[in-house]
Amino acid sequence: MSVRLVIARCSVDYAGRLTAHLPEATRLIMVKADGCVAIHADGGAYKPLNWMNAPNTLTDHGDHWTVVSPKGEKLTIHLHEVITEVGHELGEDPGLTKDGVEAHLQELLAAAPEAIEQGLTLVRREYPTAIGPVDLLCRDTAGHVVAIEIKRRGEIDGVEQLTRYIERLKLDSSLGEIRGMLVAQSIKPQARVLAEDRGFRWVEVDYDELRGLAPDDLRLF
Amino acid sequence: MSVRLVIARCSVDYAGRLTAHLPEATRLIMVKADGCVAIHADGGAYKPLNWMNAPNTLTDHGDHWTVVSPKGEKLTIHLHEVITEVGHELGEDPGLTKDGVEAHLQELLAAAPEAIEQGLTLVRREYPTAIGPVDLLCRDTAGHVVAIEIKRRGEIDGVEQLTRYIERLKLDSSLGEIRGMLVAQSIKPQARVLAEDRGFRWVEVDYDELRGLAPDDLRLF
DNA sequence: GACTCTATCTCGGTA
DNA sequence: TACCGAGGTAGAGTC
Structure with missing residues (x-):
């Protein structure tokens, strides 16, 4: 239960609210404690190329992961080569205070x-x-x-x-x-x-x- | 020129279109090749708690970073303890194909x-x-x-x-x-x-x- | 550069 | 839960 960061050559398929495909390239895969998954490229602001919001079931099949949500959305990540992997427990966040909205x-x-x-x-x-x-x-x-x-x-x-x-x-x-x-x-x-x-x-x-x-x-x- | 991932105990202040403050906690700081910065907690989908879109000037002052945009927005990240740091060159992304929009x-x-x-x-x-x-x-x-x-x-x-x-x-x-x-x-x-x-x-x-x-x-x- | 419109929008509030 | 409105909306396309 922690944030998990994997840098890997991967290709990705999403089928849910729409269908989408990412060809093979090196990307960052971020998995958070709540089970949400995001696939990031090295640009494009904070928005990932593909993602799945929590709650999800993530299954590691060795060469590929499947992420399935209760709403019937499915993300498949084919891992061609894992380059780096780190993880760490972040704990509860005290949250953001805003002013001026x-x-x-x-x-x-x-x-x-x-x-x-x-x-x-x-x-x-x-x-x-x-x-x-x-x-x-x-x-x-x-x-x-x-x-x-x-x-x-x-x-x-x-x-x-x-x-x-x-x-x-x-x-x-x-x-x-x-x-x-x-x-x-x-x-x-x-x-x-x-x-x-x-x-x-x-x-x-x-x-x-x-x-x-x-x-x-x-x-x- | 690469994605840079820092897990650190930090506190953050943003002053721009509104003002916002994050008290000290352990978080993930992501800096992408284009200079955009995102502060993530271990939950809350793909949206970061705080961010700065490119283009930015990031300056490392040792115990804190400042990220300044040409529009006059400013993000200050106080680093209390750096726990992990990794980086990697991801290269150009071939991009996403979509169906169903x-x-x-x-x-x-x-x-x-x-x-x-x-x-x-x-x-x-x-x-x-x-x-x-x-x-x-x-x-x-x-x-x-x-x-x-x-x-x-x-x-x-x-x-x-x-x-x-x-x-x-x-x-x-x-x-x-x-x-x-x-x-x-x-x-x-x-x-x-x-x-x-x-x-x-x-x-x-x-x-x-x-x-x-x-x-x-x-x-x- | 300004304007318009889409979005797997996300997120919070409320009935 | 579904619906509704705000958002530091972001991002793409057009003029």
Whole structure:
């Protein structure tokens, strides 16, 4: 139970969600403790050429390995020549802490909707609709409902998403008058234009400034 | 110029599109020939905890490495104890051949549009518009144009794409009446709702069945 | 270089 | 479990 690294001349066949074949070449085979397998070439970023996610059953047949998943996927690795093999126990990983993702931005804005527009009050975060949840549902000083789509980066698909929600929310006559708003740390010119075309306000917010406004418990990431 | 594998107790900091931190633990550090770096734990599929895509400048400061990209991203790896280190030249990879991706589904459906709807005939594959090509343009038994968006998995994005194409095609009055259709191996409930809202038919097709219908030259993948 | 779209996407959250 | 949305999406193709 550990990470196992094999450098070998090998050819590989995958049959599962699609079928794929790798001709013979020297590659790195990585097998992790959970049974996942990845075949790496010397390039192409972190993505392997072929892989199988855990859980798997790996069987060593000498000249070839078979990796079979319960979902019926199968990877066959033909080993023509093993060049190096190392392994080591890594143990449990304490895990990654992240800061600056969309969820944090949403938390901060839910706690301080005033930062988006003067007088705005929160009705609900993740307001559910049949086509997905609206990030923030608010009410403005005139008492109108405001649907808010939050993005780290405001692009066209954010405006499309907001359009879908508004379209859907308008089917519910009990909500009364509704308007849409796109809020992001930065908004691309194309997205600004499209938002305006659709009658939505857009607002850029400063993440660090928001953290300053937020109550202490949201500042301790 | 080769893949380099280091197993070490390390802690890692990333500052770039977001900020992230990994506390001290034993991990695998992989450096490929192109300069990309990946930090792996012993689990979690093929995705590393942290990474830097090529191109990068990697500097070894003894007790820590810094990896800097031209875009201003920075990864710092503090090495507390190096346990194992191996490397090997892998050489150029001949590359992966695939079968069963969206392009194949499109070929099969172009050859057998009847599988989508009775009486449908192909006008053109990859019908060009100013905002990108429509997967299939067909004509139905009533003589109306049908724009078809093909996906392996039908999700909301596919409906949005189809919406844009239809909007665009309607500007060309020479085409006459136009309707849209979403065709996929499976279609998610939200995508079905949105497609119906927009007045599009959606159809699920079976890939293996289609291969059976297709002429021999399309079956020899 | 910017834009568009696919992906064996992966990953986390939730009903 | 399936579904849904975010992602440091990555990567390929096109313009």
